Amino acid sequence: QPVPVIAIDGPSASGKGTVAARVAAELGWHYLDSGALYRLVALAAIGEDVSFDDETEVEALARELPVRFEHARILLGDEDVTDRIREEDCSIGASRVAVLPSVRAALFDRQRDFRRAPGLVAEGRDMGSVVFVDAAYKFFLTASVEARAQRRHKQLMDKGIAATLHDLRNDLQSRDERDAARVVAPLRQLADAVLVETTSMTVEEAVSFVLENVRARQ
Ligand code: C5P
Numbered sequence: 178q179p180v181p182v183i184a185i186d187g188p189s190a191s192g193k194g195t196v197a198a199r200v201a202a203e204l205g206w207h208y209l210d211s212g213a214l215y216r217l218v219a220l221a222a223i224g225e226d227v228s229f230d231d232e233t234e235v236e237a238l239a240r241e242l243p244v245r246f247e248h249a250r251i252l253l254g255d256e257d258v259t260d261r262i263r264e265e266d267c268s269i270g271a272s273r274v275a276v277l278p279s280v281r282a283a284l285f286d287r288q289r290d291f292r293r294a295p296g297l298v299a300e301g302r303d304m305g306s307v308v309f310v311d312a313a314y315k316f317f318l319t320a321s322v323e324a325r326a327q328r329r330h331k332q333l334m335d336k337g338i339a340a341t342l343h344d345l346r347n348d349l350q351s352r353d354e355r356d357a358a359r360v361v362a363p364l365r366q367l368a369d370a371v372l373v374e375t376t377s378m379t380v381e382e383a384v385s386f387v388l389e390n391v392r393a394r395q
Contacts, residue, residue: 184304197300211301219270239283
């Protein structure tokens with residue numbers, strides 16, 4: 178029996194990170210935040226003064242990435258970058274480096290290594306379409322741009338980071354466009370994925386929906 182995978186894909190700030198982490202915790206399964214890897218590559222590029230368009234250099238950074246996931250903290254080398262990679266420059270940088278095919282290839286095996294017993298909940302843009310095509314459970318989690326901008330706004334305010342709703346909405350829209358338009362692994366709702374429209378759902382409701390759907394099919 179292959180190790181079971183729940184793949185949760187969807188656009189930026191759709192709440193898939195929170196939902197996926199909660200589902201993993203409920204089931205006692207491993208959790209992969211694949212977006213964090215792209216954010217880490219962007220942060221490494223910023224730190225090394227490498228342009229996001231320089232495919233050769235960015236690929237080298239992706240291959241060498243000294244990352245460790247420890248107790249819900251993310252370390253790059255010895256530095257705790259858990260909060261740093263959520264900042265806007267890393268969000269934008271992540272979606273820029275994510276269009277580079279060799280960067281995606283460099284992160285492919287690293288992502289597959291997370292698949293360990295008893296199971297994995299993986300979230301991102303191409304979990305169900307590329308990295309874990311054979312996942313038994315695939316979900317597409319989304320919400321309106323307005324709802325997503327408001328959620329991101331609240332998250333940032335809670336952390337004391339200033340941002341306007343207007344800027345966040347524009348940034349989400351341009352990242353969505355870049356993620357959907359790229360040639361390699363574009364964001365798509367797959368025919369075999371279950372749609373979870375969360376605009377008027379709470380986190381608890383979305384988590385229950387996913388868990389019930391998985392249990393009904395187990
Ligand atoms: O999910 P998150 O917003 O952290 O992802 C940051 C960026 O990384 C996305 O905008 C997307 O461009 C890229 N990404 C991707 N494939 C994934 C996960 C994230 O291309 N599986």
